[in-house]
Amino acid sequence: MSSGETSVRSPITAVIVGAGHRSLLYASYAKRHPDQLRIVGVVDPDPVRRRHTADLYRLREDQCWETVEQLVSRPRLADAAINGTMDALHVRTSLPLLEHGYDLLLEKPIGVSEEEVLQLQQAARRYGRTVLICHVLRYAPFYAEIRRRVADGEIGDILHMQTEENVSYHHMAMAFVRGKWNSVEKCKSPMLMAKCCHDLDILAWMKSGVAPVAVSSMGKLTYFRPERAPEGAGTRCLVDCRIERECVYSARKNYVEQGLWRDYVWQSLEAVTMNPGVGQMLESLRFENNPYGRCVWRCDNDVVDHQTVIVEFADGSTAAHSMVGGTAKPCRTIHLIGTRGEIVGTMEDGFFFVRRPDARAGHVYHEEKVTVDVSDDMHGGGDLRLVEDFVRVLRGESPSLSTTSLDDSIYGHLIGFTAEKARLERSVLPVPRLA
Secondary structure, eight states: OOTTOOOOOOOEEEEEESOSHHHHHHHTHHHHOTTTEEEEEEEOSOHHHHHHHHHHHTOOGGGEESSHHHHHTSSOOOSEEEEOOOGGGHHHHHHHHHHTTOEEEEOSSSOSSHHHHHHHHHHHHHHTOOEEEOOGGGGSHHHHHHHHHHHTTTTOSEEEEEEEEEEEHHHIIIIIIISTTSOHHHHSSOHHHHHHHHHHHHHHHHTTTSOEEEEEEEEEOOSSSGGGOOTTOOSBTTTTOSSGGGOTTOHIIIIIISOTTHHHHTGGGTTTOSSOOHHHHHHHHHSTTOGGGBOTTSSOOOSOSEEEEEEEETTSOEEEEEEEEEESSOEEEEEEEESSOEEEEEGGGTEEEEEEEOOSTTOSEEEEEEEOOOOSSTTTTOHHHHHHHHHHHHTTOOOOTTOOBHHHHHHHHHHHHHHHHHHHHTSEEEOOOOO
């Protein structure tokens, strides 16, 4: 190539597997950067979602399939697959994709058991495939900058980490009381893994290279129970509830008036329209086939609404993570205490503090306020930065500090699986070691 020529690289091609909210969000990177990523197929058993995705990316009928088995029955169509299926389907759908030569961008959690996670790890090694897990918090500027400063030794060796995830009342009600993740039997994942897989990964990432060795955990389903229903509460918000107008969990307030969580709440209407009107939405919430119209104190939920995890690492350092559902403000907090200083902040605030001891007369400590870019999404702007890194990795370019290989993502999962066992057994358990 002469010095005057410019190298033009073809975009990475990808197939969407499971055309739900998360997959379509990741795939939207192709809309913004068509020179880097191109969507060339979709797999989903729902004909409405297949058609919607086909329209978004101008896919032909022969680029749409109901099952992964149909996709892999033909020659490999793309470089990669974006797998955003439900938790219990992650490994089952990923194994044939890996065998058929697809690299994977896989939504978290990797799987719903320790055995599944290790099975996927072995398959990725066997077939030599790249599997990048969607731990998007690593890519949020807030956490990425904290990790950089930890890696640079600014607070010395970490002695203790304290993190929180405060799940808002409307998010808790939608996902973990009324919705898809409200039951371990249905979802196959406890709430800790379904919601806090990101946060446990952050703990493991901040201690990268130091294995977790022991875990304990406590937590229960305490508030969203029938016996806690206020006087006047019914079974469905718009059918028999006398306090619906003043209840913060009102389905009308959250899903119709506020327009929250529409990608989930109106799924039962997708066969009719992708953009239901107010009348259609209210009618849907009145009927039994829409679970999001139910009273939050009278659902079939069995997952915890608060839980705390305590972790010991191989170097003697410790960590504690708390998940609390039903808070007024949704936010994630972090406090790292090291041998030379500490870092503390709340992601949604868009800044954190680096503090160091200061023994000069008239001082106790000094601090630096670090402001970071925070976009208006629940993952602090990490979603599309994750996809950007995935494209870079597949192109053979240098990954960022945030890049999470499959092997690197497993310790956070092992903390979670062990924590749930420890909660149920009310014990302290060892964390399995990776081979």
